[in-house]
Amino acid sequence: MTQAARFITFEGGEGAGKSTQIRLLASWLESHGIEVLLTREPGGSPSAELIRGLLLKGDVDKWLPISEALLLAAARADHIERTIKPALAAGKWVLCDRFYDSSIAYQGAAGGLGIQRVRDIQQIAFGNMRPDLTVILDLSIEKGLARALSREGAKSDMEDRFERMDKSFHETLRQAFLDIAAEEPERCCVIDADNTIEHIQHSIRSILEKRCKLA
Numbered sequence: 704m705t706q707a708a709r710f711i712t713f714e715g716g717e718g719a720g721k722s723t724q725i726r727l728l729a730s731w732l733e734s735h736g737i738e739v740l741l742t743r744e745p746g747g748s749p750s751a752e753l754i755r756g757l758l759l760k761g762d763v764d765k766w767l768p769i770s771e772a773l774l775l776a777a778a779r780a781d782h783i784e785r786t787i788k789p790a791l792a793a794g795k796w797v798l799c800d801r802f803y804d805s806s807i808a809y810q811g812a813a814g815g816l817g818i819q820r821v822r823d824i825q826q827i828a829f830g831n832m833r834p835d836l837t838v839i840l841d842l843s844i845e846k847g848l849a850r851a852l853s854r855e856g857a858k859s860d861m862e863d864r865f866e867r868m869d870k871s872f873h874e875t876l877r878q879a880f881l882d883i884a885a886e887e888p889e890r891c892c893v894i895d896a897d898n899t900i901e902h903i904q905h906s907i908r909s910i911l912e913k914r915c916k917l918a
């Protein structure tokens with residue numbers, strides 16, 4: 704099957720199950736003969752992975768929101784140039800676990816930096832790079848944090864700074880993702896993540912079939 708290369712990002716709060724869904728989707732796309740690159744943020748290139756370590760470990764108030772946003776933008780610029788663009792140019796589909804909407808929601812809305820300020824920083828760092836499709840997995844705060852805590856043992860090196868933010872942070876975050884989806888319905892779709900893995904995966908595939916003319 705020949706398809707134009709696609710850049711698809713996955714967003715949501717803590718414990719929404721993004722990584723499981725991304726892996727399942729990658730296998731399904733590969734079964735359609737599509738070459739897929741799986742990547743993640745913060746990180747996704749060797750230099751950006753170094754910045755990831757700085758961001759995710761340590762005390763909750765380790766960074767000012769502005770410093771966090773600048774580090775994330777620096778990591779993202781590298782990730783885009785050295786990983787995402789080359790993969791798209793080679794005809795692969797890129798599935799990315801979190802992208803710039805996370806900075807809008809975490810640093811801009813929940814972190815209090817302001818959405819416009821984060822947009823301005825991103826504009827300087829990487830211009831208008833835009834996903835073709837953004838899947839937002841939506842889940843209540845209680846369920847999301849319970850799931851995130853239950854997988855804590857599997858996480859490497861205590862990369863849990865953001866999970867330890869307070870409940871109002873996570874409430875603001877959830878609303879911020881819903882607001883992004885409402886503002887850009889042609890790019891974003893919201894999926895109810897309070898469901899079985901199979902059901903959520905089915906919903907994601909249906910959206911791809913419709914929006915990416917995959918069927």
Ligand code: TYD
Pocket residue numbers: 716717718721744745759775800801802803804805806807809810862865866
């Ligand atoms: P990760 O362990 O990948 O968590 P998750 O499974 O929830 O994606 O950690 C990524 C963390 O980084 C997550 O808590 C959200 C945060 N983050 C930001 O605050 N801003 C960003 O721009 C990105 C990409 C992530």
